[in-house]
Amino acid sequence: MDVHELYNEQIELSKKAILTDSFPPIKRVGGVDCSYLDDKFIIAGLVVLDYGTLKPIYRTFDIQRLTFPYIPGLLAYREAEAMMGVIKKAKVRPDLIMVDGFGTNHPRRCGIATHIGIKLDVPAIGVGKSFLCGEVQGQRIIQDGEETGRLVRAISGQKPVYVSPGHKISLKTAVKVVKHCMAGHRQPEPTRQAHEYVTSIKNRSLLRENLNRAKNGPR
DNA sequence: GCGACAG
DNA sequence: ATCTTGTCGC
Numbered sequence: 229m230d231v232h233e234l235y236n237e238q239i240e241l242s243k244k245a246i247l248t249d250s251f252p253p254i255k256r257v258g259g260v261d262c263s264y265l266d267d268k269f270i271i272a273g274l275v276v277l278d279y280g281t282l283k284p285i286y287r288t289f290d291i292q293r294l295t296f297p298y299i300p301g302l303l304a305y306r307e308a309e310a311m312m313g314v315i316k317k318a319k320v321r322p323d324l325i326m327v328d329g330f331g332t333n334h335p336r337r338c339g340i341a342t343h344i345g346i347k348l349d350v351p352a353i354g355v356g357k358s359f360l361c362g363e364v365q366g367q368r369i370i371q372d373g374e375e376t377g378r379l380v381r382a383i384s385g386q387k388p389v390y391v392s393p394g395h396k397i398s399l400k401t402a403v404k405v406v407k408h409c410m411a412g413h414r415q416p417e418p419t420r421q422a423h424e425y426v427t428s429i430k431n432r433s434l435l436r437e438n439l440n441r442a443k444n445g446p447r
Numbered sequence: 448g449c450g451a452c453a454g
Numbered sequence: 455a456t457c458t459t460g461t462c463g464c
Contacts (some may be wrong), residue, residue, distance in 0.1 A: 262454075262455080263455070264454095264455060264456075265455095267456085292456090298453090298455075299452090300451080300452035300453065300454090301452070301453080303453055303454055306454075306455095307454070317449090328453085328454070329453050329454065330452065330453055333453095334453080335452090340453075340454085352454070354453085356453055356454090357453080358453065358454090359452095359453085359454085360451095360452070360453050361451080361453090363454075390453085
């Protein structure tokens with residue numbers, strides 16, 4: 229694969245990003261995250277929460293073969309297919325998706341939240357757990373003079389989360405939504421619960437693997 | 448060339 | 455992300 233073609237695709241995708249609010253009142257928020265099995269498979273999980281109570285009302289997962297390596301700036305090519313797969317198979321549709329990663333705060337303004345948002349035409353927000361790029365000025369993240377992201381924390385003094393709009397939402401509203409979803413943990417509930425979920429699926433898979441090994445291996 | 452670099 | 459014990463702080 230040629231990374232330059234992917235870079236160009238990201239640049240083209242970023243031009244399609246809508247960074248203004250264009251979605252109905254949020255009733256359900258979705259959170260997606262991934263985990264891996266032996267570097268061979270990727271598990272994507274989706275948890276849909278009631279926006280008012282932040283209680284989970286639905287969840288599903290999808291497992292696919294891993295086909296792309298981890299390359300900073302190209303995370304979407306490793307995880308987006310699995311995430312979009314689980315979102316498409318969901319029986320309960322969220323009004324907005326929170327993704328583990330970035331949106332517009334990205335070297336080419338096209339993090340995985342933007343990638344998924346545009347390809348599925350769904351409002352999306354990126355919630356990163358570690359700094360990616362830009363210049364931090366207080367709570368703001370500036371790139372080429374524009375504010376592309378914001379540092380948000382549930383508890384002052386603790387490590388922040390990096391919020392940026394992915395698609396069909398403004399930075400201001402994205403921050404507002406993420407803050408609304410904070411329940412005393414560093415990460416907002418949608419991605420936090422999605423992470424817990426995929427981890428449990430992973431452990432369930434590993435357990436099943438070991439049971440089969442104990443049953444068939446020793447002979 | 449050097450440094451930075453989501454999950 | 456993943457591997458992995460004890461340990462620091464609220």
